[in-house]
Amino acid sequence: MKQTAVSGENRSQALGAAVLPGASIRARLLKDKWVYLLLAPGLLYFIIFKYVPMWGVMLAFQNYSPFLGFWKSEWVGLEHFRVFFTNPEFTMLLRNTLLLSFYNLLFYFPAPIILALLLNEVRLSLYKRTIQTLIYIPHFISMVIVASLTYVFLTTEGGLINEMLQKYLGFKINFLGSPEWFRPMIILQTIWKECGFGTIIFLAALAGVDTEQYEAAIMDGANRWKQLWHITLPSIRSTIIILLILRMGDVLDNGFEQIYLLLNPLNRENAEVFDTYVYMLGITQGAFSYSTAVGLFKAVVGVILVLGANKLAKKFGHEGIY
Incomplete structure (x- = not known):
């Protein structure tokens, strides 16, 4: 009991x-x-x-008709993916998208880090705040305005840069219509517009660095460069790695608006990417199912790259996103 x-x-x-x-x-x-x-x-x-x-991804496996709707449209399985991968333009789109992403990683991604490190060394508070305000402002400017400024500066018909080239060197360059100048224009636009705003995260990370480490390093005779290399950069390494992992998810996503505003028939060879291709097919030509298949392909690749980069970071002993 x-x-x-x-x-x-x-x-x-x-x-x-x-x-x-x-x-x-x-x-x-x-x-x-x-x-x-x-x-x-x-x-x-x-x-x-x-x-x-997300229910809209069903369109990628259908021959969608707006009059029949989701449930009555003909199911075609992976047919749209087969057509996309065998399309001669697939190679061009993949090349342009990957090259733009690579140049962004190579030139834009380190820019906010370098700028944050430089601002962190500024000791005059008023001067530092003024610089921060000035470099943040471009982030809030519409991409349409940025494209308009690009046109005003670079057009061959009265553009400021071309007028200076004509005056001092005797020739003009068709920046807006030359395929080889398209990628540098996009990268420079991105750096000018987003670099300052991107420093916010890194400045916040730098604010959390223990100042006693710098004091100990000074006692040991370490100069500014040694403090930067042995204290500052290791302290924000986890932040850099996490942002890099998240950036991998955007490898096939270059941003529609920025590229579309500078895209024209003369530079299409280097300018057409997946984002503009989806818009052209889905909106202007009404190929809803095909464009959805392209978008789904981008999303799946992005997820795979993020998970792969996260696993690789953990393998080398760094923190990941989960």
């Missing part, structure tokens, strides 16, 4: 323990209700505009 009573008591405790987690969750929700209320708009945004539209 005693053993039965003890076992019954243990069973009651187990049942009580099973109920407690649910109660603790409710308690946390009530305790932090204002925090979750603040989270709600962002959460609803992602649910409505990011997760719900």
Whole structure:
């Protein structure tokens, strides 16, 4: 009888323990209700505009007709992917997209890091804040305005740069119509527009570096360069790696608006990428299923690259995104 009573008591405790987690969750929700209320708009945004539209990937496996709808359109399986991969333009699109992403990683990705390191060395607070404000401003300028400024500076008909070239060197360069100048223009636009804003994350990471390490390094006779190499960079290495991993997900995503505004028949050979190709087929030609297949291909490749980069980072002993 005693053993039965003890076992019954243990069973009651187990049942009580099973109920407690649910109660603790409710308690946390009530305790932090204002925090979750603040989270709600962002959460609803992602649910409505990011997760719900995922049902649209069904179009990639259909010969979609707007008059028949999702469920009555003809299912064609992987036919659109087969057509896409055998399309002669696939090689051109892949080459242009990967080259732009590679140049972005090579030139743009280190730029905010270098700029943040330089700003971190500025000791005059007013001067530092002024520079930060000036380099942040381009981020808030519309890409349409940036493209318009590019046109004003580089056009052969009265463009400032070409007028100077004509005056001092006696010739003009068709920057906007030359395929070989397209990629440098895109990279320079990206650096000018986003570099300053990108320093925010790295400056925040630099603010968390223990100042005692610098004091100890100075006592040991380390100059600025040695402090930078042995203290500053290792302290923000995890931030750099995480951002690099996330950047890998955008390898096939170069940004539609920026490229579309500078795309023209003369530079299409180097300018056409997956983003503009999807727009041209899906919006202007109504090939909804085919363009969805192209977009799905981009998304899958992006996920694979992020997971692969994360695994590689962990293999070498660094922190990943999960």
